[in-house]
Amino acid sequence: MTQNTPTVLAPDYYRHNFDFLLRSVRQQYHDLLSHSEHWWLNTYSRLTPDAKQLYIRMLSRKGRYFRVSKLSYPEIRHTENAIEELLSNKFLTCNEANWPVDEILDLFTKPELLKIYREKHSPDARTNDQALKQARKADLTAAILATSPAISAFNEPIIHVEHQAHLTIFLLLFFGNQYQDLSQFVLTDLGLHIFENYQVDPTTRLFQQRQHILEWLSLEALAAEYEQLSLSKRAQATRQFAGRLPGPCTWPPLERRRQRLFNRVARDLERLGEYDLALFLFNHSALPPSRERRVRILEKLQRHSTALAICRQMLSAPFNEEEAEVGQRLAHKLSRMLNLPVAQAIKDTFTLETLTLPASGERVELAVANHYRQAGWRVHYTENALICGLFGLAFWDIIFASVSGAFLNPFQRAPRDMYHSEFSERRRDMLTARLNAIRTESWNHWLAVYQQKQGITNDWVNWAILTPALVEETVSCLNGEQLYAMLSRLLFDPRHNRSGQPDLVMFKSGHIQWVEVKGPGDTLQANQKRWLRLFQQLGLDARVNHVVWQM
DNA sequence: TCACTCGTCG
DNA sequence: TTCACACTCTCGA
DNA sequence: GAGAGTGTGTCTCGACGAGTGACA
Ligand SMILES: [Mn+2]
Ligand SMILES: [Mn+2]
Numbered sequence: 001m002t003q004n005t006p007t008v009l010a011p012d013y014y015r016h017n018f019d020f021l022l023r024s025v026r027q028q029y030h031d032l033l034s035h036s037e038h039w040w041l042n043t044y045s046r047l048t049p050d051a052k053q054l055y056i057r058m059l060s061r062k063g064r065y066f067r068v069s070k071l072s073y074p075e076i077r078h079t080e081n082a083i084e085e086l087l088s089n090k091f092l093t094c095n096e097a098n099w100p101v102d103e104i105l106d107l108f109t110k111p112e113l114l115k116i117y118r119e120k121h122s123p124d125a126r127t128n129d130q131a132l133k134q135a136r137k138a139d140l141t142a143a144i145l146a147t148s149p150a151i152s153a154f155n156e157p158i159i160h161v162e163h164q165a166h167l168t169i170f171l172l173l174f175f176g177n178q179y180q181d182l183s184q185f186v187l188t189d190l191g192l193h194i195f196e197n198y199q200v201d202p203t204t205r206l207f208q209q210r211q212h213i214l215e216w217l218s219l220e221a222l223a224a225e226y227e228q229l230s231l232s233k234r235a236q237a238t239r240q241f242a243g244r245l246p247g248p249c250t251w252p253p254l255e256r257r258r259q260r261l262f263n264r265v266a267r268d269l270e271r272l273g274e275y276d277l278a279l280f281l282f283n284h285s286a287l288p289p290s291r292e293r294r295v296r297i298l299e300k301l302q303r304h305s306t307a308l309a310i311c312r313q314m315l316s317a318p319f320n321e322e323e324a325e326v327g328q329r330l331a332h333k334l335s336r337m338l339n340l341p342v343a344q345a346i347k348d349t350f351t352l353e354t355l356t357l358p359a360s361g362e363r364v365e366l367a368v369a370n371h372y373r374q375a376g377w378r379v380h381y382t383e384n385a386l387i388c389g390l391f392g393l394a395f396w397d398i399i400f401a402s403v404s405g406a407f408l409n410p411f412q413r414a415p416r417d418m419y420h421s422e423f424s425e426r427r428r429d430m431l432t433a434r435l436n437a438i439r440t441e442s443w444n445h446w447l448a449v450y451q452q453k454q455g456i457t458n459d460w461v462n463w464a465i466l467t468p469a470l471v472e473e474t475v476s477c478l479n480g481e482q483l484y485a486m487l488s489r490l491l492f493d494p495r496h497n498r499s500g501q502p503d504l505v506m507f508k509s510g511h512i513q514w515v516e517v518k519g520p521g522d523t524l525q526a527n528q529k530r531w532l533r534l535f536q537q538l539g540l541d542a543r544v545n546h547v548v549w550q551m
Numbered sequence: 552t553c554a555c556t557c558g559t560c561g
Numbered sequence: 562t563t564c565a566c567a568c569t570c571t572c573g574a
Numbered sequence: 575g576a577g578a579g580t581g582t583g584t585c586t587c588g589a590c591g592a593g594t595g596a597c598a
Contacts, residue, residue, distance in 0.1 A: 007561085008561095009561060013561080014560090014561090060559090060560085061558080061559075062557095062558065062559090109592085109593065109594090110593080110594070110595095136594085136595075137593090137594070137595090178562095179562065183560085183561095183587095186560080186561055187561090187587070189561085190561065190587085192561095192587050192588085193587085271579095271580095296578095329577080364566095383564085383565085384564080498563095498564095499563085499564060499565085500564095500565095503565095518566095519566080519567085520567095521566090521567065521568065521569095522565090522566060522567075523575085523576075523577090525564095525565075525566090527564095528565095552596105552597080552598075553595105553596090553597080553598100554594105554595100554596090554597100555593105555594085555595095555596100556592105556593090556594080556595105557591105557592090557593085557594100558590105558591095558592090558593105559589105559590085559591090559592105560588105560589095560590095561587105561588100561589100562585090562586095563584095563585080564583105564584085564585090565582105565583095565584090566581105566582085566583085566584105567580100567581080567582075567583100568579105568580085568581080568582100569578100569579085569580080569581100570577105570578085570579080570580105571576105571577090571578080571579105572575105572576090572577085572578100573575100573576095573577105574575095574576100
């Protein structure tokens with residue numbers, strides 16, 4: 001953990017990163033880019049370094065509007081000239097009459113807004129003036145907005161950065177997601193994020209058609225719009241939004257996203273009591289919890305036998321373990337209502353123990369950890385980091401193996417198909433061989449992989465929690481059969497089985513014990529029960545400690 | 552005056 | 562772009 | 575007491591500084 005490595009970057013580092021992004025996308029997606037995007041690329045390439053850099057600086061900042069006085073960078077020599085150049089190339093616009101005044105008012109500080117306000121008002125309106133000085137910035141903005149001021153009222157040129165949408169598309173094409181951006185480059189250069197040196201596949205593209213790009217963006221825009229709208233919790237607006245949801249997509253990744261949005265909207269409609277429309281939307285989604293929600297709505301509507309039929313589907317072809325269990329519970333409940341025979345549900349028999357601890361104000365998990373330390377245990381508060389970490393070490397080379405379409409850029413923490421069934425299917429032989437080697441204890445390179453890969457970003461490994469001593473002690477306490485079973489469970493459903501691992505793991509005289517801590521009012525979650533059941537089957541010591549604070 | 556948030560930047 | 566917990570409410574063993 | 579529903583606090587890369595607004 002040595003952070004004192006002051007990496008010094010060239011003053012124009014961000015231009016090189018930006019150029020790299022543009023070059024990569026042009027190479028890979030040349031034929032899918034629009035005329036406008038090609039024009040943008042070509043125009044950009046002819047700009048002077050100063051103009052390029054100022055443009056990138058603006059693209060990297062928040063918002064679309066800027067005050068010229070707020071654009072000052074030591075590495076850009078002649079800002080005024082750069083602005084002129086960008087204006088004449090249509091990369092910037094200046095002081096247009098139809099701009100939204102509220103967005104521009106946000107660029108000014110409260111004292112500046114007060115000055116603008118006073119210039120527009122005669123000085124005899126003193127009473128109001130005093131009130132505004134005390135007011136919040138938002139109120140002041142509203143007061144100025146009410147006077148519908150012209151752009152000239154700001155006494156300073158305002159500029160607008162153009163073609164932000166092109167950058168959004170380029171980032172999407174490059175990263176293949178919505179959350180990584182230009183800052184990823186500098187974080188990597190500084191060594192804050194280190195990625196595995198896997199083989200990037202330049203032949204496989206995420207997007208095959210222009211249409212997919214456009215659908216992706218419009219779906220994201222729709223989802224973002226809904227995010228805002230859903231805060232209002234109004235039935236009328238939500239119903240209207242539902243009418244604007246798009247039809248099916250042929251491309252699976254898009255279709256998944258579309259169904260996620262359907263589930264979100266349908267869930268809100270259900271909360272608002274709009275059961276028919278909610279049912280309709282859930283019907284168009286195969287993603288959990290679509291079937292569960294349909295059953296619950298049908299139950300509320302007293303349509304018990306229809307609900308039971310959906311339960312049967314959940315049980316015969318469950319999407320995951322969670323859905324199977326929920327289906328079981330709901331089927332049980334509905335069968336009783338319909339006077340059908342029901343099988344007695346099997347109860348869990350976990351080791352439960354109540355601990356009475358002095359109230360200390362610290363996290364309940366830490367209090368329990370200290371309790372066990374006093375009894376001579378070496379305790380680690382790991383939650384999901386331990387077994388997930390072992391998974392990451394055991395399969396490191398397979399996770400980052402070169403599989404077509406798995407790696408699109410150098411900044412991935414997992415292959416694209418990590419959380420889909422394709423991950424196992426396409427690496428079956430390698431995974432089976434590794435799993436068997438672990439089962440027979442002939443693969444035992446946990447620490448070697450740890451030393452070799454320490455610090456490299458892997459979606460499965462949290463290096464801060466997973467220490468070498470923890471790895472060593474854990475694998476020495478578990479036999480091959482137990483490790484095999486745990487890793488198989490993660491591999492069976494990497495997306496859902498990642499979570500629910502016990503809070504604490506502890507060691508004493510060659511013995512390993514897992515403890516799930518439950519504070520007052522907390523109970524075991526379904527995913528936690530599933531891991532505890534596996535520990536039980538494997539003959540491992542796992543217990544649930546309920547904590548009562550001592551008064 | 553001071554704690555806190557937010558945006559910026561390497 | 563989660564995951565686990567805190568808190569509340571409602572049933573039905 | 576279990577199950578269900580809803581909401582919240584964490585994750586954020588971290589240093590830094592301007593601005594804000596609640597306090598005296
Ligand atoms: Mn926990
Ligand atoms: Mn816990």
